Amino acid sequence: MAQASIYEQILDPANRANPYPLYTELRKTPVTRQADGTYVVSTYDAIVTLLHDHRVSSDPRSHPELGGVTPEPEAGLPGLPLPFINRDPPEHDRLRELATRPFGPPRTPDRIEGMRPWLTETTDELIGNLAGRHRIDIVDDFAYPLPVAAICRLLGVPREDQPRFHHWADALVETADPTTGTFADRQRRRNEINAELGQYLGGLADAHARRPGDDLISGMLTDTGPHAPMARADLLSTCALLLVAGHETTVNLITNGMLTLLRHPDVLDRLRHEPDLITPLVEELLRYEPPVHLLPSRTALADIDVAGTTIPQGSPITLMLAAGNRDPDRFPDPDRFDPDRIDNVHLGYGSGIHYCFGAPLARVETQVALPALVRRLVHPRLVADPPPYRPNPTLRGPRHLLVDIDDVIPTTGTAAGRERVLRPAHR
Template identity: 55%
Template sequence: MTQASLARQIVDYANRADPYPLYAELRRTPVLHEEEGGPYIISSYWDIEALLHDPRISSDAANLAAAGDDSLSQAEDTGLPPSFIRLDPPEHDRLRRIANSAFGPPHRPHRVYDMRDEMRAIVTELIDGFGDARQVDLVDQFAYPFPVTVICRLLGVPREDEPHFRTLVDPIVAGLDPRTQLDPVASKAAQEGRLQLGMYLAGLVDQRAKEPRDDMLSDLVGGKGPHGAMSTMEVLTTSVLLLIAGHETTVNLITNGMLTLLRYPEVLDRLRKDPGLSVKIVEELLRYEPPVQFVPQRTNITDIEVRGVTIPKGSRIWLVLAAGNRDPERFPDPDRFDPDRGDIEHLGFGSGVHSCFGAPLARLETQLALSELARRLEEPRLVEDPPPYRENPLLRGPRHLNVAFKELR
């Protein structure tokens, strides 16, 4: 293995099932710059953490375009203005504060937590839907529909519209797969799905402006928080962000979680007996098998120095979160899955101003999903290990996870 091939190997599908030996190799050169015009790849925990908090590092779409970053593919193009994760302060901060006032503390501290019973009911319904089957694809039959339904309820999509909403979401999520981007038919379907989703949400925003309800969309439209109001386009952009970014991340977190538990049956047995262990398990999963492997959408607005290496202004920077999460300089025995790990300040949801906005929701969804699957599946086992993975090297998770079991409890 040569250093010059590491970046290509990281994105090579052949290494999707186990990229961690590559990350270990990457950490030998914490600031790797393989070729002129190529990205600077950062792989150590402390360097990643520092750069995520460094105001000289930009996420602004305009700065990324100037740096020649083509990673913002057509699949991410919603036809709307950039969401706040593609902006820098102060505009990022303004929009995020408004969004958070409708989503979490201090203004809506119980919005996500108060959905706990409803989430549990959705999980129960999905598992009951396995029926008499003794083998299921946990991606298609559980991990995929669960967060879509939750986001519908959170935003305030009418129950009768949920099936239609899912038909709009399916081609959009499929469009995140690099293979789909090369398929003209699938790519067109994704583009049409984005257009139709935008039109649907615009209609819903108009309804909530006239008849507000107790849902997140009404709060965003009403703009009654202390930080002002969003424009209609900003409401649409934020809603699409929550839908697409939140959904794909949670699907992978749940699926990676169940895959890991089936590989560590002693931990799965502990979870079955003690559902409260799910809190520790999810945090360790976010370190051990994070759904977001690396963040390529960063550039620097001035020269910076990392580990004695000068990164020139306007360079592309990759922050490999998954490599930092297994950095032995930060975590003892990092390649061991250990939910009893005492110090677990992982990078699974990023850090700094762009830390994952939907983290409280994803955590709760995954805790409920894994604890109920552990409780209700009798003697589960993997049908195929490793399972087939998604093409996307950034949002890493199995495309299918076929699990056989004796019966449902």
């Protein structure tokens, strides 16, 4: 039996807790061709080059397994069109601009920053619910419900519907795992899940059309700017993307962040006493323990020369973002967690035209969440290190993060009138 390649070892769930030594080995050959014809790119400069190269397609229909055709859902339900992150210009640019108008600058500059007070109250409530307990799970008790509540509030999803999304989210995240079936099988399964989600979102969009509110769906429906409003099918596809991608990565960022702080008690103590440290600390977390480790399913639309290798036209490409984030040619002492690091232009949210759309929201959520946890949990300590990880190599994060605490410090705020946060079903 042939020895597993470095990339195959990275995909092996047995190495999920610490893939970084494997990334070091992978970077010795910046571009490697795998047995299935995929080109894996692992150094910072090569990744950035390809992220900014228009000859690299994010459209799954460009993948050689599909040959320009998107597999239909086996259930026969009408699927959603590809979201804008899976499209190439000019369609990508048009749809992203329409989604951005009600989401952030320049048209709606205060949308995300304006959520800070609500996020603070919701964070305080979730932590307050831990009072009287001496063992907590950062994932199930906090890092999952907070982003779910936030993205549902942003989109205008009724709070009683929030628990429904954990099923769709988990199923869609599984389709991002390159170890589960063929590329075509994963696309077909993704379409089936999106069809179910689309049916729900269609009803939600109808309700917002009748009574628009101050939310993202209403904003996209009522936009009167250039090229607006967004077509209904594209609006539903965008909402499906944001509901899932808008919280899954943040769950990992908050959980990885708390794990990293517990492993670095000196930095944890600094954060207690230096509130302004949180901004550079989150950026360093995005470099050091990013929520997304790799971008699979890119395709070369032409022969591309990068890092001394020619990637032939039609070849699948995988970009190893987390390996690039630890590249010593770009970051001095890259395996050290250093919130004082300067020139920290990391790949935690990618780069180029497909830079993570939800990055502003994820940053604000994490900037609110981590200081609150550090400030209010008394003597937090890990139960197991490493904790158990989810098997997915793309969206890498602990499945659970059990922490023992002595107590929870009460907040000076009041819970009166707060919107109740619903905990999800067991994940």
